[in-house]
Amino acid sequence: MTLHGPGAATGDLATRAAAWMRARLKGSEVGVIGDKGWLDANLAGSITDEGLGLDDAWRVFNDVVVPQNLGLDSERFLAFIPLSPSVAGIWMDAICSTANFSAESWLEGAGAIAAENQVIALLARTAGMPEGAAGCFMSGGSIGNLSALAVAREQAAGRRTVVVADTAHASIDNALHLLGLEALEVPTGPECRLTGEAILATIADRRDIAAIVAAGGSTNAGVVDDLAGCADVAEALGAWFHVDGAYGLSAMLLPELRERFAGIERADSFIVDPHKWLFAPAGSCALVYRRPWLARQVHTQHGPYIEALRTDDEAYNPCDLGYQLTRRASGLPVWFALTLHGVEAHREAIRHGIRLAHLLADALDECEHTELLMRPQLGVVLFRRQGWGRDEWAQWAATMLREQVAFVVPTTYRGEAVGRVVFMHPRTPVAVVSELMAGLTA
Ligand SMILES: *Cc1c(COP(=O)(O)O)cnc(C)c1O
Secondary structure, X not given: OOOOOOOOOOOOHHHHHHHHHHHHHOOOOOEXXXXXXXXXXXXXXXXXXXXXXXXHHHHHHHHHHOOOOEOOOOOOXXXXXXXXXXXXXXXXXXXXXXXXXXXXXXXXXXXXXXXXXXXXXXXXXXXXXXXXXXXXXXXXXXXXXXXXXXXXXXXXXXXXXXXXXXXXXXXXXXXXXXXXXXXXXXXOOOOOOOOHHHHHHHHOOOOOEEEEEEEEOOOOOOOEOOHHHHHHHHHHHOOEEEEEEOOOHHHHHOHHHHHHHOOHHHOOEEEEOHHHHOOOOOOOEEEEEOOHHHHHHHHOOOOOOHHHHOOOOOXXXXXXXXXXXXXXXXXXXXXXXXXXXXXXXXXXXXXXXXHHHHHHHHHHHHOOOEEEOXXXXXXXXXXXXXXXXXXXXHHHHHHHHHOOOOEOOOEEEOOEEEEEEEOOOOOOOOHHHHXXXXXXXX
8 A cells, every 4th residue: 555545655745846846937047067986976776676665765866866957848948949848737737647648549638639620620720721621649759750750651652762851950950860761961050041933953953852851940050941842842752741840840839920920720740849939848749630541551450459449430538649559647736837827827928938039039149249140040050250260159158057047059150150049938138138148249
């Protein structure tokens, strides 16, 4: 009776956990990069036959594990793609852990799946997908891209080449490798934007194109590809058109930005990661298909006990649409936050990051030592600093972290070391812009 039920031997863990969560929800630190030697030494022996008991187990968690991480959810985490889950989403995620809705099949998790489907429908509607479009939530963009491209391959009748931009996310290359498909890389030029013309110039008279992958916001530069131009070429070639919108496609919810995503309505599949710019906790990707029945042919698993999941031809099973069986209801937190606060509150939260990106861009423009690489389209800013190379950028990042101004990671742009900042957290203070500028001009 140690593990389960009202008598589970957890002491006052519930009180500690709730207090811990409340404290974290006030805001988190930028954090540190963990020290392997120290961590290994302090965690060795934590798992014993008898158990440490609550006080010691909690102490190891709180004093050893917790402080040795970066806070991607910190309002000053401005590298990679940050996470900034909403308070409502976080509490609902904790409820998901408690309830364990088995959201792989309608048989097991109809209520949770139906709620998740409200979010899928919102995204499909906003994109302008036709009636009949459907999808599912997955654990992240990488597995979402893999699942969509597996369906693309099945439709390709032996064609094995997939057009990708030189700016495509690393997960696309990985997925193609796993699927035995071959990437044909298209150069995007100084604007870092994949266009229909660039694809045509690269493929010349090749007709073995299985799919075209475009980005609804590239991760490195935050640039939305020419989705309409890509859709034209895909249509002419009879190729699958997939849009990887893991980072930026949430921004199509903003009416003032919808036009930038023109062409998304012609995608065969697209993904959005709500754990990025729709403020869900980590582990949430929405995958949408124009013709979901094609996905079912590829992803439905068969086996002695699994056939029981096929209770009804009309039944909607997320596990038939992507490469995942047992699945947390990772769309439920974002559904709940949308239901509680409304879409407009989410739009406003997205807008904050875009506003900050423009403020930093203006400051970089005005400063004589810095140069903006391109006007930000979403929340990513790329820039040069006169006389700075890789070493100076690394120093800048180290200083910003030491002073807890921000966690930033420089990147490369066409082989050149440059500065990169990503704004996403709705509570990032405007003051961070001048603090970053001070670090650039010191
Ligand atoms: C983050 C990202 C991915 C990968 O998503 P995960 O959720 O980290 O697996 C794929 N594509 C783009 C454009 C991304 O920004």
